[in-house]
Amino acid sequence: xxxxxxxxxxxxxxxxxxxxxxxxxxxxxxxxxxxxxxxxxxxxxxxxxxxxxxxxxxxxxxxxxxxxxxxxxxxxxxxxxxxxxxxxxxxxxxxxxxxxxxxxxxxxxxxxxxxxxxxxxxxxxxxxxxxxxxxxxxxxxxxxxxxxxxxxx
Amino acid sequence: xxxxxxxxxxxxxxxxxxxxxxxxxxxxxxxxxxxxxxxxxxxxxxxxxxxxxxxxxxxxxxxxxxxxxxxxxxxxxxxxxxxxxxxxxxxxxxxxxxxxxxxxxxxxxxxxxxxxxxxxxxxxxxxxxxxxxxxxxxxxxxxxxxxxxxxxx
DNA sequence: GCGATATTGAAACTCATTTTCACTTAGTTC
DNA sequence: GAACTAAGTGAAAATGAGTTTCAATATCGC
Numbered sequence: 001x002x003x004x005x006x007x008x009x010x011x012x013x014x015x016x017x018x019x020x021x022x023x024x025x026x027x028x029x030x031x032x033x034x035x036x037x038x039x040x041x042x043x044x045x046x047x048x049x050x051x052x053x054x055x056x057x058x059x060x061x062x063x064x065x066x067x068x069x070x071x072x073x074x075x076x077x078x079x080x081x082x083x084x085x086x087x088x089x090x091x092x093x094x095x096x097x098x099x100x101x102x103x104x105x106x107x108x109x110x111x112x113x114x115x116x117x118x119x120x121x122x123x124x125x126x127x128x129x130x131x132x133x134x135x136x137x138x139x140x141x142x143x144x145x146x147x148x149x150x151x152x153x
Numbered sequence: 154x155x156x157x158x159x160x161x162x163x164x165x166x167x168x169x170x171x172x173x174x175x176x177x178x179x180x181x182x183x184x185x186x187x188x189x190x191x192x193x194x195x196x197x198x199x200x201x202x203x204x205x206x207x208x209x210x211x212x213x214x215x216x217x218x219x220x221x222x223x224x225x226x227x228x229x230x231x232x233x234x235x236x237x238x239x240x241x242x243x244x245x246x247x248x249x250x251x252x253x254x255x256x257x258x259x260x261x262x263x264x265x266x267x268x269x270x271x272x273x274x275x276x277x278x279x280x281x282x283x284x285x286x287x288x289x290x291x292x293x294x295x296x297x298x299x300x301x302x303x304x305x306x
Numbered sequence: 307g308c309g310a311t312a313t314t315g316a317a318a319c320t321c322a323t324t325t326t327c328a329c330t331t332a333g334t335t336c
Numbered sequence: 337g338a339a340c341t342a343a344g345t346g347a348a349a350a351t352g353a354g355t356t357t358c359a360a361t362a363t364c365g366c
Contacts, residue, residue, distance in 0.1 A: 141283035
């Protein structure tokens with residue numbers, strides 16, 4: 001088991017380095033949470049992560065998962081997102097920026113980047129006197145699969 | 154007092170009609186909340202609204218403000234938004250769609266529309282197999298005033 | 307191994323929002 | 337306009353995501 005995955009291993013190493021630098025401690029719980037997060041599919045909620053982590057070690061508490069995800073976010077390995085319902089979802093931080101397209105029926109989340117939009121955002125902010133620092137853009141719609149599947153919802 | 158304002162009056166009438174249609178009751182509390190909301194500057198939080206409403210009628214409860222804002226949202230007179238911190242802010246629903254540019258220093262909220270961005274969003278969704286239904290776009294930056302005022306923050 | 311310091315889990319606590327419930331009202335009905 | 341009934345109200349309790357507290361435990365540096 002514990003199938004190896006280059007990205008996950010790299011991330012794990014980065015996390016360990018971060019802990020050392022900050023004089024924080026390495027613990028079995030942190031290792032378990034970080035490992036599962038890094039091997040996962042992305043856009044996980046704390047609840048989902050908690051569930052997965054518990055399967056491996058049922059004594060880990062909710063608070064520890066929250067605390068660890070905060071750490072991961074601080075050290076730049078995870079990005080915290082808040083979609084429509086507000087509960088946090090984490091994704092593995094990638095070097096390149098992207099936005100999200102979300103299916104309103106099945107909840108599928110697709111990532112995309114569109115430089116032309118970014119350029120226009122920059123231009124718009126400048127035009128209104130702002131120095132752009134960041135943005136949040138989410139597109140909501142219905143995916144192909146759901147449209148094929150008919151209108152249940 | 155009760156300075157008149159065409160838009161607010163129209164909205165108020167629409168609200169009254171909605172209540173009648175839905176066989177809901179007109180009450181002094183609802184009237185007060187809706188009137189204050191419609192005459193206000195937009196992007197109010199429930200807390201701010203509650204404060205303003207209380208000045209006029211101190212016996213109105215928090216729950217009633219929430220309930221009334223929900224009603225206003227349902228009948229299309231108010232739009233509910235969630236910016237970075239997550240607490241809801243309401244704005245008077247305008248006919249034309251717009252997005253927001255928010256100053257990270259002073260919290261100022263500027264509305265804008267940019268059809269070229271909308272067009273690219275539509276195109277992007279289609280390219281990825283989605284039928285676009287809506288979107289959320291917020292730009293964050295620092296406004297001119299805050300940049301002039303130097304870097305306190 | 308020792309000891310200082312960080313971490314943990316469980317439970318208590320926030321904070322925004324919603325729900326409950328006994329009581330009051332608005333909009334009919336006669 | 338009195339009576340009726342469904343809807344609305346305020347206060348307080350409940351919710352749900354997330355955070356903090358605290359006593360017990362584990363880690364790291366020597």
